[in-house]
Amino acid sequence: MSLYPSYARPQSLAQAGTLLAGLSSGTVIIAGGQEIMPFINHGALMPDVYVDIGGLKELRGISAAEGWLSLGALTVHRELQTDPMVREHAPLLAFAATLAGGGRQVHNRATLGGNIVAQHPLYDMVPSLLALGAEIEIAREGETRRVTLADMMKDTSHGLGSEAILVRVHIPPQPKGAGWAYEKLKSSGGAYGSANAAAIVTQDAGTITSARLIIGAVADRPIDADAAVQMLIGQKLTPALAAQFEARCTTLVKEPLSDAQGSGDWRQAMAGLVARRALTAAIAGQA
Secondary structure (H helix, E strand, O other): OOOOOOEEEEOOOOHHHHHHHHOOOEEEEEOOOOHHHHHHOOOOOOOOOOOOOOOHHHHEEEEEEEOOOEEEEOOOHHHHHHHHHHHOOOOHHHHHHHHHHHHHHOOOOOOOHHHHHOOOOOOHHHHHHHOOOOEEEEEEEOEEEHHHHHHHOOOOOOOEEEOOOEEEEEEOOOOOEEEEEEEEEOOOOOOEEEEEEEEEEEEOOOEEEEEEEEEOOOOOOEEEHHHHOOOOOOEEEOOHHHHHHHHHHOOOOOOOEEOOOHHHHHHHHHHHHHHHHHHHHHEEEEE
């Protein structure tokens, strides 16, 4: 910890990798600053070196090819909300970005990469990205590897935020005609969520053929509801089946969060509620 930290602004991804490889554990990577700066301002985080990656062109840009959507890590929430390619290939993500807290100033500054790297349980992007089956590129010491976002979140050695840089996010083609939904419980327009759920569903003549559902903001990590989803496959959604699904989703929350957004018992119950709402909305919205 230093009272007079150093500041570096590399001009290329390669330069950033070389710089990070030679720095100490007191290094913090910064881009939009929406996650890090409040901790620094309150003295909870005092880095020795700031490495500002906000100028790296390799981390910018949105493109689409062969059904895959590629998003630079520096893509801000406002771009996710408005970019035509995002709205076409990943409307679930575009909609979730509109519900992120903080208002216009935050939406114009907060980055997709920062949202992922922070792994904050109440943030909105990750549940939707997990439902979409997103993959990420990670650069470290001159090498780049590509992994699923789900695998990265189980890995405690990725070094993102201090030793490694999240470069891009890749979203695979989605099932043709799939319905999607993102449901979020919150106390006010700009607040963090108390519970949220992202769903993608396909059906044939009213019978559910596939489903993905991720529950967020109720535990320290998003919850993959696949164990509950399996009861739906090959079935038509009836009120009784929806109630069973809701109850099953509540049991998936083993260690619920308890904070200013709600108590643990309440959050556990709300997990089932938002899951049911997201499932129902996704089915109703299938093209």
